[in-house]
Amino acid sequence: MRLLLTSAGIKNASIRGALIDLLGKPIAESSALCIPTAMYGHPMVGPGERSWQFISGRSDNPMCELGWKSLGVLELTALPSIDEDRWVPLVRETDVLLVAGGDALYLSHWMRQSGLADLLPSLRETVWVGLSAGSMVMTPRIGEDFVGWRPPTGGDETLGIVDFSIFPHVDHEDLPGNSMAEAERWAAGIPNRAYAIDDQTAIKVVDGTVEVVSEGHWKLLTPGSGQLVLREIEDRDLGVLFEHARDRDAIRMAAFTSPEADDRTAFERRWTRLRSDGATTNRVIEIDDRVVGHIASFDLEDQREITYWIGREDWGRGIATGALEEFLQLETTRPLYARAASDNAASIRVLTKCGS
Secondary structure, three states: OEEEEEOOOOOOHHHHHHHHHHHOOOHHHOEEEEEOHHHHOOOOOOOOHHHHHHHOOOOOOOOOOOOOOEEEEOOHHHHHHOOHHHOHHHHHHOOEEEEOOOOHHHHHHHHHHHOHHHHHHHOOOOEEEEEOHHHHOOOOEOOHHHOOOOOOOOOOEOOOOOOOEEEOOOOOOOOOOOOHHHHHHHHOOOOOOEEEEOOOEEEEEEOOEEEEEEOOOEEEEOOOOOOEEEEOOOHHHHHHHHHHHOOHHHHHHOOOOOOOOOOHHHHHHHHHHHHHOOOOEEEEEEEOOEEEEEEEEEEEOOEEEEEEEEOHHHOOOOHHHHHHHHHHHHOOOOOOEEOOOOOOHHHHHHHHHOOO
16 A cells, blocks of 8 residues: 555645655546544544535545545445445545544544455555544554544554654644644654654655655654653752642642642752651652653551652653552552542552552
8 A cells, every 4th residue: 555644635736746646647537535534533523514524625634625536435434334345346446545634543443343454455556645643543653642532442552554653733833732842752652763744744655665745844753762760869850840740730630739839949848858758768750861750658647658740741651650660669568558639540540550
């Protein structure tokens, strides 16, 4: 299969040229099927009007309106209920599959459920044009940042047709969280290489050869080692830990917090006391030499308790679980107790997984 993995469709002449090159003939001589399925899994784009805009070629992401010889719809959620001979021959004879954005995990799930994922290896001459999630679904993982709809199996794994991940819509004016800095942070939690691409960029893949096609900007992000280290807390760590402690979203999720969250002087006094307390074990958590949180054990009412705090920018990466598992080798007191706010499902999962 030949791939054109875009952030926002056929946005410019360079991406259009790459598409024509992959087709080996003009668009007007090519047949297409559009796949809107991913849209239904994402609350911002479907179901409803946005799905119809994509199918009818009236969206802001050029795909269906390019002037195809023929254009049909392949709805993956319907395929398990009909015989394969109703749709497999249609897919085999179609030149290009136009795959909408939305939720990559939802799309991955229905590609497997429908049988389309199993069919892909035999579609050697077919062109796959992905839009956002329609591109991300071909990667090994999307990262926790992009997990919305979660499949029954859990995790963030997608199809793994290519060996890199994609961070789309870099520096989009309507998506302030999609900065290049955020992409770099996201990539630190991905074990494989990744591309951060803006809406004027696409990735062309033929027989394993990758070519970036761009009239905008993009960046290849290589993974760090992802090595988690627990070490003694030093004075230089306090600035980062203070910012973690005063984050309002984190405070809301914590079981208990300091009433002086914004008071740096009080914060440092507290840490001076904790670091000098021989009955308390404190460790900073680092990933690739970057402080991402801290973990500690202490005595409270004749019980040995454990607590941890991960900076919000690193939530959802499995860091708390890894840090707790390692800390339990250091803190040998048993039984060991921990607390979590009743609505902090993520922390409860961490504690349950580690047996605390």
